[in-house]
Amino acid sequence: MWTTSSAVWLYVGESPLWLVRKFAKTNREMPLKRSITTTLAAAFALLSAPVFAQALTGTLAKIRDTGTITIGHREASIPFSYLDDKQQAVGYAMDICAKVVDAVKAELKMPNLKVALQPVTSANRIPLLQSGSIDLECGSTTNSVDRQKQVAFGPTYFVIxxxxxxxxxxxxxxxxxxxxxxxxxxxxxxxxxxxxxxxxxxxxxxxxxxxxxxxxxxxxxxxxxxxxxxxxxxxxxxxxxxxxxxxxxxxxxxxxxxEPYSVMLRREDPQFKALVDRTIGGLMKSGEIEKLYAKWFMSPIPPRKVNLNFPVSPALREAFKNPNDRGVQ
Amino acid sequence: MGISLDWSVFLQELPEGGVFYWEMLLSGLWWTLGVAACSWLIAMLFGSVVGTLRTIDNRFVVFLGNAWVELFRNVPLLVQMFLWYFVVPEFIPPLKAWVVAADPAHAQFLSATLCLGLFTSARIAEQVRAGIQSLPRGQRYAAQAIGLTTAQMYRFVLLPMAYRIIIPPLTSETMNLIKNTSIALTIGLAELTFRTREMGEYTFRFFEAFTAATLIYIAIAMTANRVMALIERRTAVPGYIAGAK
The missing domain is CATH 3.40.190.10 (Periplasmic binding protein-like II)
Structure with a gap:
């Protein structure tokens, strides 16, 4: 995982020691204690970048440390998250999550971040999220007050x-x-x-x-x-x-x-939650979500080129206007 | 990250009230035991008959017995469950009319019991045949020599010995049958695994629910195992291979 990007930031535990390990095109590893100037330069670079002004925590730190973000997807939740005829995970929720992944790449300055896909079921999605096997669940999960005791949700992207x-x-x-x-x-x-x-x-x-x-x-x-x-x-x-x-x-x-549907993430993870809210809320404010909606609910979709013909409901229109993560009782 | 366990969940009431989660699992347990017991009777009955028929001196009957075993043994249990519940009634209009009118649980219980009973009967038939064929040929000749009819030969000479020999594999088959009842959840029968999953969905406490279900299944299977061991000891013929100590 260290071979893809030219420069990788490594954060060691809770210590303030920041190291920079630079990988040249030859992929030659530099000695860790190369010089004090490298370390200082790294520290300076960190401080100057706004995203690193505060130490990363929770999911974002995990994603940076592992170089991978793992998306949990469903196999048959049409049209939210399912496998198409090529066995690729596609759907409305997957498109929304792709935007979140883009935002994570930008935030961590890791354009080559690896995106791993993990199929989940309605029974194992919460344990897999809690155990860290997946970082974000993109499916057809109802945001309920009960579930909020165990996980957190992004802004409502569908109302059923x-x-x-x-x-x-x-x-x-x-x-x-x-x-x-x-x-x-x-x-x-x-x-x-x-x-x-x-x-x-x-x-x-x-x-x-x-x-x-x-x-x-x-x-x-x-x-x-x-x-x-x-x-x-x-x-x-x-x-x-x-x-x-x-x-x-x-x-x-x-x-x-x-019931509101939303992406699911771990609780008490303010940095990642803010990023998810900002990204998905942004899609709604900019009207981009309408295009995604039309693509999956108002046009023929794989695998059988069927059109669901399911227009935006008044409740969903309201959720797009005021992005929120309120759960149902 | 990490999973927090909360065992008090079993003492909580269901959302609709009046029933606790441990009672919900228990209600599933009765269905599990009911299906297991009824299908075990079917399996023993058909398994014994078919297994015995496969050892008699009639090629046509042996062929029918073999066909029975291969049919039920070669089709996945999950598929058989689907066929019995969803497909068979479509071809038999009176049955379909009954299924639609009856309490859904009764139709599910009947399908599950028939499916598991016949599936297991094929496996037991194979063991009964093996048990009979493992007996020395002399026993069969001796029975014929003293003038017993075929039925008498099986009833008084071959089967009493064969059953004793196959008690250990029958024990595994019984334990398998108990665990296979969980496949009935695919047709919506509210047995133990169904209730466990339901409890997980209500409370999002899957680990706790499945831990409880695991312990219950182990307890039932171990009980079946001990009962069979007792039968094995009680029926042992001193000096003979089966159960001799």
Whole structure:
């Protein structure tokens, strides 16, 4: 990792000793204690660069020390973060994270920073982030107050509604119509506790079947094994867009709850958090996020060149106007 | 960085209230034990019959037995689970009508039990066959010489010895079966692993939840192991290979 850049700053532990190790094109290593002037020059260079005015901590220090930033991505969260037909991680969240990576490169002055990709699941994303296996999770993670006790989030980049998909000719028009029906939902999602709570407060009774992933839950609806599939609206739209007869289904207008999606990073890491907030907030202020949104939600996307046709919702418009990292209760 | 563990999570209530997380895991445990017990009965029944048929003197019946074993042994368990739950009902309209009308848990339990029972029966059949074939040929000849019918020969001479020989591999198979019940989570059966993952998703305490599940699985498998060891000792024929001390 020391071979790619011509000059690398090395920060040793908490000591104020800064060393500069210069690698010439010949890749010849200089003696560590070369001369006092080199050290002084290095110290001067450090002080003059605003970014190094204060010692780096947390994730940024880790990225600089290892020369690598590791991005956690999902494999099937269309269109946020998924593998395309070439098995490359792509998506709306991946594009946003690419901007964050660019900002990290600029901040650390490491244009050749190595970007490692690590697939994560909804079950292991938080432990992997906490253990340091990934530095930033770019997927479809709900920012909730509960989760904020364990991790931190960047500004909300998407807002979803938890609702239900039904067959077009179904008599179900509202969530209350689900009473007495059998519905499917995907195990391990926030829709599950939400639905149970709604059953209790709304006084309705539904039978749930849990699919192990969204396509299995959707299959239950396609085969008429259940009358509705309760899930985040954008994921329902993704399943419907990929169905054999997309016209056969519709999504209810009512919403069980609105949830913000965001990138996930470690807690108590003010420098990295500030960089993420600044970068993603900047995309929103400059309007650049609209272009990214249109690319993934309003145009054909890989692997099957399907168009989700999912315009920006009023809630998301609001989040773009006032970037924030408020979690849902 | 680093992971902080919080074991008090098991004593917390679920978001919808009234139920604690340890009770949630326990409710999954009953399904695990129920599926394991029912599918073990199916596996022993079909495994014994098919395994025995594979040793009789009829090439057609032996072929059918071999086909049974190869079919269930060569298809991945995960795929078989999917087929039993999602695909089979699509081809049998009355079954589909029942599945749609019935409590989802009953349909899942039935699919999981059938799937695991038949899958394991193929493995047990192989062991029963091996057990019978490991007996000296003289036993079979002796039974025939004293005029026993084929059924009597198996009932009174071959099977009592064969079962004693295969108790150790049957123990592993029983333990495997218990652990394989976790595959039923892929069809949504709320067994122990399903509940463990659910608990992880609710609390984001995956390490604690899976540690508990691991200990529970070890406890069940060890119990099964000890029970089989007891059976092995009790049924041992003094002086004979199986269980002789």
């Amino acid at each position: 509604n938890v609702t239900a998909a039904v067959k077009k000719n179904s008599p179900i028009k509202t969530l209350a119509d689900l009473n007495g029906r059998t519905i499917s939902t995907t195990a391990g999602t926030t829709a599950v506790p939400l639905l149970k709570k709604y059953e209790k407060t709304g006084g309705i009774d539904v039978k749930e079947i849990y699919g192990k992933d969204h396509s299995e839950s959707f299959l239950l609806l396609v085969d008429d094994r259940v009358q509705a599939f309760v899930m985040d609206d954008v994921l329902l739209a993704g399943q419907i867009a990929n169905a054999r007869n997309p016209g056969e289904f519709r999504i209810l207008e009512e919403s069980l709850r609105t």
